[in-house]
Amino acid sequence: MKKELVFAIEQDEEMLVATxxxxxxxxxxxxxxxxxxxxRDLIRCRFDDKDERLGWSIRLHFLQDPVLxxxxx
Numbered sequence: 001m002k003k004e005l006v007f008a009i010e011q012d013e014e015m016l017v018a019t020x021x022x023x024x025x026x027x028x029x030x031x032x033x034x035x036x037x038x039x040r041d042l043i044r045c046r047f048d049d050k051d052e053r054l055g056w057s058i059r060l061h062f063l064q065d066p067v068l069x070x071x072x073x
Contacts, residue, residue, distance in 0.1 A: 004057040007039060011064060018060070 007018040012028070016035045019026040027042045029035030039058060047053050 003052075004059050005043065005053065006059045006061055009035070009060050009062045 005020055006022075007020045009016060009018050011017075015028045015030060016032060017026065017028045018035055018039050023046070025042055025046055027035070027038040029038045043054065043058070
């Protein structure tokens with residue numbers, strides 16, 4: 001069994017929502033950078049310092065393909 005936490009990422013109105021189903025947890029952010037920070041914070045808050053899941057990989061599964069622009073805003 002692969003040791004990773006899988007988050008499904010989807011757009012909801014103005015926010016990006018990340019949902020993990022095993023174990024059940026979710027968070028959101030306005031931008032991808034903010035969402036990544038929120039996911040890391042969620043995991044650190046959810047598990048105690050000795051929990052091996054703190055060292056697991058985090059996989060993002062985008063339910064809708066992201067569209068990027070080469071121009072930086």
